[in-house]
Amino acid sequence: MSVAELSLDLVYAAMAVYALAMLCSFVELALGRPVPTEAAVREPARAASRRAVAAEGSVLTEERPPAPPAAPAPASGPDAGRWGRIAVSFTIVAALLHLAAVVCRGIAAGRAPWGNMYEFAIAGSFAAVAVFLVALRRWPIRLAGVVVVPFALLVLGLAVTVLYTEPEELVPSLQSYWLVIHVAAAIISTGAFTLGAVLSAAHWWRLRTGDEKRLAGIALPPAQRLDTWAYRVHVFTFPVWTFAVMAGAIWAENAWGRYWGWDPKETWALITWIVYAGYLHARATTGWRGWKSDAIALAGYAALLFNFIGVNVWLGGIHAPYSGV
């Protein structure tokens, strides 16, 4: 078996395990039962003092930290939380297989494994899962996996059915170390913006339902915390995306003799950047913070996705060799 075939088999294996993870988290939703809060389950120690922080700008006094959080309420039925934790374990295993698939692809091609749309899709979906898992170590956002994992599964499914191509040497226009730098930054930001979009959407939903409403019986973190996390993810990702666009411009200057040519791909990268800048602004603008800034973040994500799908399929341009389809 060649390394390229091994990579493809690893993709299939990762898909199978992601599917298991997805099933487990669906079981969690189906069996949903009240849990104190996600925060209390995952971080009993720190959650208490953190919960003391009310919405920025509002006033909250904490004379003394509250009593230690109550132990999780006894299960009133099947232990849904356990299914959720199993889902996370499966997600970790799948992500390792997924990473191995990306690495093998790189070995098979003898270069950074993001030279065409197939490779971008498998690397980008890995980045989305990886960012989610890293964020999960810090924040109790397990339920975001209900969106991130099926998303990765969908992208991998499209990759192996529609986008697959054998690993080959690159066309001359892509033979540059700027490919490694520029596309790596784009992949990381795409993965991270995915989590940002999920958190912003969750925040929007939370604003509409109020903090008490449960999702299939499972308590979601309160709106204010979702907003903070969404903001943190975007704040981390926006400079990476800025760098990706700039690296692209430097590469374009080196490849085509102009750093900016309003090619559709460049234009949409800029549109994405502007919309996300709008999100950061909106959060500092009276009357815009809340569902409006969430909507802008989601619009930014839509522009990002359009750049990888819509632009390749409909708009063409000189980036076309990259599409590889």
Place this chain on the structure above:
Amino acid sequence: MTATLGAATDSAGAPTPPSSAPSGPVLGVGGWLRWGWRTLTSMRTALLLLLLLAVVAVPGSVLPQRSSAPDEVATWIEDHGRLGELVDRLGGFNVYSSPWFAAVYLLLFTSLIGCVVPRTRVHWNALRSQPPATPRRLERLPVHRSFTVEQPPEQVLQSARGVLRGFRVQAYDRSLSAEKGYAKESANLLFHVALLLLLVTVAVGQLVGYTANKVVVEGGSFVNADGQYDSIRHGARFDGADLDPFKVTLDRLGVRYQEDGPRLGEPRSFDARVTWNDEDATGTASVAPNHPLEVDGTKVFLTGNGYAPVFRVTDSTGAVVYEGPQPFLPRDSNMTSLGAVKAPSAAGGGLAFSGFFLPTAAVDDVVGPHSTYPDLVEPKVFLNAYRGSEDGRKAGSVFTLDTDGLERIEDGDQPWLAQLGVGESAELPDGLGTIELVDVIRFANFQVSDTTGNGPTLAAAVLALVGLMGSLLLRRRRVWVRATAGEDGRTVVEVAGLGKGDADGLVTEVDRIADELRTPAASPPDTDRPTGQERT
């Protein structure tokens, strides 16, 4: 809220016009101007203009643009009739140089100036002033801790100075006021100023810069001088006399294509071997995609290549009226190429030929003659012939023949068609002449761009990135520590914090300070166990 962090005041909340008369909304000119300026420079307007800029950038990605695809624009207009003309009149094919696109970004940047200047002033003052007085009621701040210790207040405040590392600290009555993260606002201002700078450097670069193209066959050369290029685009302040007159000769163009598998024929490498010389130096270089040649700050890029069949044409008198390579324009990935050979000086009013060059020829009933592989395996030209010569005014392109007013040469009742391999020749009917395919060489398409404007643009972009990272990743917060003697002889310590956008981090920071004050490392080990206020 008793205290706010000074930066980023938002005037959007109150863009109410200043009334000159208290009785009604009668505004003087000055009032309206002030109102307009205040509205334009508000955060809300900045946000709306940003979103608007994103929207107006879209049509240029959907419609073909003259700057990059003039032919597609012509086709689009033709295909859409009245609509095409209307879109053209609205600037739909020059979106990024259209007045409405410019209006949006100029307004945005005006707003930016109007925003940055006052913020800079405020921040400058903040930088030179001390942290503000401690609010009377610290418990009303977002984060607040309170506990008692054994040490006297002075000693607590003394150790607090050590604990508040990285803060600017000002002592007030029985308390310390500390602030850190001024650099966040500085970085944010730097970012916005760098954006302005970026706009300016891009504009200046375009004013003085130029981009030129030249098709060069193997053995041929070009000189970097105005008028020597096939096409040149330059800014309004460009002066052709400033060009450095270096010369580039194409010695050989090497190509390599995928030779097997599903990606058969995909390009793998292009490599133009060139010799260059300027006034005082000469050298050889390899110009390839992603590897431009740089001479005197001007970059030479390889942006395309193709085949130049070498022809020899004789006329009815036997005189050689054309001899040399003629670039044919590739039109698919297998280098099926289109071109024309023009010999206007041939006897009888001129001869002309037009047709295909195929590096690996195949003839198919459906698609006609076409190429199946981009490299030279079975090179052939297919040519029709014409008598006469192009109208001088219309004879624009070297690649195409305008057959208006030319007479197609027939062979019987069929158009005459020559199919030539290398070294073969064909005779025109009625002794009109001959055409021979002598050889096939390659041509390169070079693009020459001046790079003088790029340095400042890159610098502005890097400044923007640095400013952005500082602005987003640094934390700005205020912390207060108050120590008062309690009734039981112990000292009541309060620690409170105020931050922006980083609730979790603020809690951690205030907790750290509180913890360190509660258990000062230097104090006697037995007295500092906190009281019942201790958290678990």
